[in-house]
Amino acid sequence: MRGTLFAAHIGSAILSFAMSEAAHAADPPADTVVIARDNSHPFQSGWNVLDAGDHSLEFHGYYRYGYGWTTDAEPMPSFGAPGAPAKYRLGNEEVQGGEAIFDYRYYPDGVPMDSREHETGSRFIQLQGRWDEFQNIRDIDQLFLEFSNEHTKEAFIRFGNFLGDGTHVWFGRRYYDRQDIHVIDHFWLNVAQGSDYGGGIEGIKLGGHKTVDVAALYAYDEGARQAPVDPTHDDIDSYMLDVRLRGFSFGPDSRLAIVGQIGYRPSYDAPIGVGLAGLKADSKHGFGFGAYHELTNVWGGRNRTGVMYREGAGMVQNDFNSRAPTELQGYDLDDAWSLEANNDLFVEMAPRWSLQWAAVARYEDTGHPGFDENTTGESIVWLSTGIRPMFYIKPKFNLAWESGLDYIDNERIGAKGVLWKNTLALQFQQRPGYFERPVFRLFVTHGGWSDDLKGAVATNSEFINHTSGFTFGLQVEAAW
Numbered sequence: 001m002r003g004t005l006f007a008a009h010i011g012s013a014i015l016s017f018a019m020s021e022a023a024h025a026a027d028p029p030a031d032t033v034v035i036a037r038d039n040s041h042p043f044q045s046g047w048n049v050l051d052a053g054d055h056s057l058e059f060h061g062y063y064r065y066g067y068g069w070t071t072d073a074e075p076m077p078s079f080g081a082p083g084a085p086a087k088y089r090l091g092n093e094e095v096q097g098g099e100a101i102f103d104y105r106y107y108p109d110g111v112p113m114d115s116r117e118h119e120t121g122s123r124f125i126q127l128q129g130r131w132d133e134f135q136n137i138r139d140i141d142q143l144f145l146e147f148s149n150e151h152t153k154e155a156f157i158r159f160g161n162f163l164g165d166g167t168h169v170w171f172g173r174r175y176y177d178r179q180d181i182h183v184i185d186h187f188w189l190n191v192a193q194g195s196d197y198g199g200g201i202e203g204i205k206l207g208g209h210k211t212v213d214v215a216a217l218y219a220y221d222e223g224a225r226q227a228p229v230d231p232t233h234d235d236i237d238s239y240m241l242d243v244r245l246r247g248f249s250f251g252p253d254s255r256l257a258i259v260g261q262i263g264y265r266p267s268y269d270a271p272i273g274v275g276l277a278g279l280k281a282d283s284k285h286g287f288g289f290g291a292y293h294e295l296t297n298v299w300g301g302r303n304r305t306g307v308m309y310r311e312g313a314g315m316v317q318n319d320f321n322s323r324a325p326t327e328l329q330g331y332d333l334d335d336a337w338s339l340e341a342n343n344d345l346f347v348e349m350a351p352r353w354s355l356q357w358a359a360v361a362r363y364e365d366t367g368h369p370g371f372d373e374n375t376t377g378e379s380i381v382w383l384s385t386g387i388r389p390m391f392y393i394k395p396k397f398n399l400a401w402e403s404g405l406d407y408i409d410n411e412r413i414g415a416k417g418v419l420w421k422n423t424l425a426l427q428f429q430q431r432p433g434y435f436e437r438p439v440f441r442l443f444v445t446h447g448g449w450s451d452d453l454k455g456a457v458a459t460n461s462e463f464i465n466h467t468s469g470f471t472f473g474l475q476v477e478a479a480w
Helices: 005-026 137-142
Strands: 043-046 049-052 055-070 095-106 124-136 152-160 168-173 179-181 186-189 197-207 210-220 237-248 254-265 284-298 301-312 337-349 353-365 379-394 397-410 415-429 439-449 468-479
Touching (some): 055 439, 095 137, 186 353
Antiparallel strands (some): 043 049, 049 055, 124 152, 179 186, 415 439, 439 468
16 A cells, blocks of 8 residues: 655645644643543544544654755755764755654543553553655655555554553564654664564563563564575574663652663574675674663753663664664674763753754774775764754744764774764744744755765765765654
């Protein structure tokens, strides 16, 4: 089944702009979904909610759609440091698309009176599916959302509160408690996205306010299946056990979670048609541990700090792929490891101004210094800091300025230097707020980088032989 749902998404954004002003006075807080209902009426619905007694079906989603150009009227590239897992995103997103989410819930004991955010007060059975599609601006005519396995990012069932209030059991394919830094779209803790299936228990009570979440996940690596390969070769599997302890605090506005992970990658034979054909890779183990802390009520926002160490098969391939790295990608999992520390400050002083500031320090060692003739070393150092303040000219209009500075020392490709990206955007929103959506923006972006990075930044554009470049464009972004 295939459909161009993004046209419908554009329409929903326009509808959201039109409806939100009239509904503004009755809106609940942005982080609260009120699900207390008057059951004397058999059906109550909004534009994305359908209720029938103790049943609910909600349609959620996200999209960004726009276009950008270089000064030579070519499709815009993005400016990112070579080897860095993320980049500063405002006016710097050459990938467009979106996702659709359908969330069905049945409450056998009746609809609870508290918010869905806390998911307590009544048993529920949840079925959720998520489908997405994103394409480079150059391939925007191929942007179609297909309801197929390739595009199915979530498909899980969850049994809420059956084992006790606040304890939930789930099975299936799921995004699982992802931790990210929005300003650079960096999902630094993302153990489940890209997995094929898994299961777990959330909210197991340990006493006091402390709880533990346990999840087990499985994935196989489709990246090794690219033609020409031997169709009889082994799958490259990955397994991960993820445990999170919650309820630690240093005060009333403090929340700390501790993470522990164990990874396992079974042995496999390298497929014919790749550089290491005939390789017999032994099974590998690994682990990870870390923590993340959130301090709320910080100038109307919050501050988050995270640290994560990973080793061997406890590592992941990238921000959006939780599979363990493989020897085919130049990793020796006996020696590979990574360490990251980051901080994410969000300040909300709307309708005057808003701000997000991020800092990241990351080191990765692949454990394999001489993978092939193009590999000159084994480590990647990434240091980054950036800020995005928003100044409100009028409640519905603001100027956003984003400045991000990346230092990269990528021994794998012999690239070392600094990338400085700056964007100025004029934005229209229905209401003031850093995360308020939908938003329409006009932007101009400049990127400049060290001479030593020439040929390694914006490699799919006219800037490949330059050390700076301008892009400009427009974009609409929405989430509901």
